[in-house]
Amino acid sequence: MTEENKRLPDIAWKKWGPYVSNREWGVVREDYSADGDAWNYTSHDTAEAKTYRWGEEGICGISDDKQLLVFSLGLWNKKDSRIKERLFGLSNSQGNHGEDVKEYYYYLDNTPTHSYMKMLYKYPQNAFPYEDLILKNEQAGKENPEYELIDTGIFDRNEYFDIFIEYAKSSPEDMLIKITVTNKSSKDAPLILLPTIWFRNTWSWGYDDYRPHLNAVNSDQIAVNHKELTIKNIYAKQTSDVLFCNNETNYKRLFQSINAGKYCKDGINDFIINGNENAINNEKNGTKASFFIDETIPANSTQVFEFRLCDRDLDQPFADFDVIFSQRKTEADDFYKEVQKGVKTDDEKLVQRQAFAGMLWSKQFYHYNIEKWLEGDPAEIPPPKSRRHIRNENWENFNSLNIISMPDKWEYPWFATWDLAFHTLSFSIIDADFAKQQLKLLTLEWFMHPNGQLPAYEWDFSDVNPPVHAWAAFRVFKIDEVLKGKPDLEFLEGVFQKLLMTFTWWVNKKDNNGNNIFEGGFLGLDNIGIFDRNETLPYGENLEQADGTSWMAMFSLNMMRIAMELALYNKVYEDMATKFFEHFLSIANALDNMGENDFSLWDDQDEFFYDALQLKDCTNMFMRIRTIVGLIPMFAVEVIDEEMLDRLPAFKERMDWVLKNKPKLAALVSHWQVKGDDSKHLLSLLRGHRLKKLLERMLNEKEFLSDYGVRALSKEYKEHPFHINLDGTDYTVKYLPAESDSDMFGGNSNWRGPIWFPINFLIIESLQRFFFYYSPDFKVECPTGSGNYLNLDEIADFLGKRLAAIFLMDENGKRPFNRQYPRFQEDPDFKDYILFYEYFHGDNGRGVGASHQTGWTGLIAKILQPRFSKIPMEKVQTEMPDQSGVKIDAP
Template structure:
């Protein structure tokens, strides 16, 4: 058996991992301001001097699962104004398109137990251009792309270090660290390395004054004394000195107040940069410590530095170092070799393995107790009362001390509920137990609101994400069942019971007119609408959302399918399956017959779904913007075969009664009585005609279809922007293939044109499910106007190939996501390192937004996964609801 698979069931192998955030400054949980301006309450420059309340940050860091002790790497090139202890990036106000990290680092490898991990950081040898990046982005304006680190020219002469950081676990509490530094320039270059360990400050807040201790035995050995940690020693193979300070704020620097003689958090930085001997503890103890390594790295050469964190006292800590590293690297290769059987090209394997690495590296220790955050801590000055009314005041139940998959540990170092649902689909391939744990986590009573709402994201837990949790839970359940050969009914039933509350919350809170048309707000799509869909409209209008309503139809079908699965083991769930079946029919009815005039969100004129504005006089007008809002009705689809219905006689009897006695409802779903191949029945918001009409637009290269996937908005609006005047105010929506031109939702994301992976993934899955019902003879022209007709499964594969083309080498050896930069496209030291951006340019495939949003963009790993490609698995997708992927040809 593969060694990594042997370790997976033992959760103790996951106690230590890459759980240190890439950014703790500028986040809500560290914000104690009166006005909620989190970005300016803590900043990159003050971060080195301010002790954090809720978590720690670092470069390539690791910690235990309670973050009692953290390790990360500090660096200094003898020219920077500060030691490089954290990645630099712009605040929301500084970036011309919102916040953005301005560093180059790559997640290269990781195993599910973190037994082996590898990443790369490219550190310039010349002074880091902090001010230039801020100033140039401020000058750029919304009409220009972001000014990036590579635009400064700092890499032009290859005057930088490639710093590879690798970890290998000898055992659960014995972690080997190897840092390989390569000087890429033609000149010798100095480098100071500061491998650093420190305790998260748990003693300053008035709850527990226990203070752990670090001590130096000699220049190569630090002892670790913490009552809750088994790790006791930190060894260095090369070191000239050990530097100590404390993880305590420098109040003199921050607030011009006395420091009471403490050796503050920035003491080591002050010693390195300014030579201040008094900023470090000469007695060689404290709560933060660094090995001090000062080297000249010869041109074009590599120096290797080795360290070990362990629970044993070792006389020769590096004697078995190479063997352990070689074993863990071999086991990682063995794990992925088995996983990637059937993938045809090395390039596909490279992309998928780095996608998995990025997801695994993006796990983070997430600590946030809202009750304590609102009230303040006993030993601290009480927060301003005004802050209780800024955000999250209704979430006093929320209390996290968990490892959670993050969208991006720099730009989004906080979970987002619908992002996390997509993460679990890829995680399920490599670690289904972790995927299930993540889905279950959000339904626990210290996460879920007592009213049933799931927390959206840290900036506003009360906002609304698309309700995809049930969809993800059932997909993960079935993937896990296929992998392990038995169903985890306890997981599925537990999540289902909690989601009953969530469904009820949606019905009670997001259907303001009581007509089964839902107004979810922005629903994760940020600026896709004509106006901010989160805002209350000024003259009593309400926005009836095609996407909100469709998400709820999808939610109802997902819950119905879960109830049917559970009913195979417990007949009580047949009644709940019936409840969700009828609710789905009610939503389908509302989508076609909204209000007194039977107004439908399907526009017969354009043959497309649109949002509608309901006016004070109860009349409605279409918001005729052709966007992915109109494609989301495709996602509400379920196929049930006769064999399943025969196992659930009570459910079948009730279904038959409803469809017979409520013909108006029955007529709104794709004809239930018309069986597909192998006696299958289809539940969908779309009949065949409407499906074909949506696909006709979606597959039109002049509208939605790009060489790299499906755009979020029709390209037709590039030359012909949509205009509408409402109550004297003009609104315009224009196709923007890349960065946003608006500050709406911070300006750091754009749904008015680019390609987004989660929506594309759901389109692909929905097409596969429709294909399972329709025969292969059901064909659609693809692309529209080409004269080439494909069945729905072939179209799904066609779209998957275009998504993969974002990352895979083209015929010229270039990768679309790397955009216009020759160095990224052609340099051997850049071109095969993959960044999984937040979204992608609608025409060129260039990466845009957060550069490490492997979370949902990591779905490319699922699309490339061969175990879910065969046609026989399409059948399993519906019969066992196993999520399939899409077969991709490398070229």
């Protein structure tokens, strides 16, 4: 067992971590406007002077798990108009494709306990082109690519610094910090480093007036005083001064009113940029402080700066610095050497390790109390009454004070429920306890709505995401069982009990006609359809969704499988397994027999699943546009072996009765009575013929199949866009391989052509499940028309390799995700740093959207992991194991 594995059970090692957001401005929780315009209520320009209510932001920051104290890095190249304290990006309205970070930073390494962490930030030596980036993107229009930082020419002469920030823990609350600065240019360049420490403001809101404080012991030591923290000091090995102000809003600057105190949040910036000596506290105390390090970095050279944040008074804080750093780096290498056993190439190991690093760096302290946000704080002006009618007014139960995995800590610095389910699959390989905790968290009473709905995301907690939570919980449960040698039944049972409420919410709220055909809304797929699927249709039509119905069929099978697992230890769950089996059959029946005319969402003409529009006269009309919506029925598949059925006689008896006495339903269950390979039974929405027909479309390179995975929309619509006229209104959908040309959902999300990892991952897993049932002789042409036939497991591997090809070097040493910029492909200072984008160009694999969407794109880590790239065979346990469960503290 590695040293990192030994640390993992000790939760104290996770108290400090990379929990600081990359952006706290422009988020809903900081918005107290009358109209809900979160992007303009707080902005990048006001962020340096405005104190946040719910969290903090910084560059490569760390904090404790309650974010009472934060450390982050500030920089100034002596040319910028402001200190670089936060990453710059465009707001939703400024970006020609929605919000967009305009910086280059890379997550390079991290361990589950954050005992060792490393990232890189590239800081230009010339004035940062803030206005140019805003103006050029405003002018670009949606038909053009985004104007990026590299397009400004600021890196053309290598006039930038590579700034590597590393952390190594000596103990849970003793953190060594190393900042390595390399001048990449051929000229000497000035740089001011401002390693900064501050307290999150907890005293201004009218609940508690306790004010912690920082004070200078000398120019290389700041004392930390907080009644709830054991941290006592931060030390600097090299410094020339210490600067102090307070984490207080500069009301005079922002609102032309009186400041609460003399020294404000932007005091250090004002002192350095404008020379205002009255902006900082010369008595050397406050609630925010920076070491001031003024250096000239010689051309093509490197300098190292060292700091230590710890819970002790040290006479020689840097005596053991190098030894501890070396030890933690070696332990990180040992940990990943064990994790990566079987990973084939060094390049795959590099990509996977950076994917894990991105997952771990994207943990964030997420604080948001809806009741207080709606009512306002005692010491603040009450929010306008309109606030209750803008968003989330029905979620007063929601109260988070937790560390949560974020999709992207700049573009999406708020959790998203269905994203998070995918995150846990990658986390389960390196830290299964954290994966389980994240899944359990969303089902707790201060997250889940009393009616059973899981919160979607802060822009609208009531929005509807695909119900993948049960799938993720069971997959994480099985991976955890393999790793630890025993099943955590307490976790599985706890999640299952709560998801019973979620399932009931879906049945009661999203089956408008009571016919087991579900209208979930956009279901996370944003603008994939003909019109906004989340809006009420103008003439009273209903959109009966093939994907909404298929997600629910999948949910039913997932819940059935969990109930079966629990029934091995508690026979009470056999009845629950039966309940979900019968519900699955009802959904399968409805998918084929909808309405008075037994209308089916399977179109016999095209042999594909489509959404259907139920018109005012109760007739139905196919929306004949081929999207991944029609592939989602593949996900509702479960394979049960005979041994498990023999252990569950009551369940087996009930199933047999249903299949014998309800032949119409029995006919929908693919080959249940016909045992497959090794006496397995198959439950699926797809009979063999339909599966082959879907795969024929999916594996057609003229339609869905790209060199880099499965597209979201058939490429056929590139030359022949889909047109339809409804009630006098024309609708058009065309294939768009990358950025969206629509304002729908802010214009930054596009499911009309690109490759998305979550759907591709579920396709791969579904194929693996089908393979468990069908023999290797069940083959499909792959690619369609090639004359090459593969079995379903081989097709799953084939798709996995195409997804991996997005990141891995090709025969020319290029990585497709970087295709847009030759320099990123060729320059050794860029080409091996991996960005895990939100989605990928449907034709060439270029990264698109959020550039650090390590969350669900981080699934590449699991795809590259041979031990867990396949669904593990289900094993029947013979005895009840000891259970420790998963503990989550209430906020």
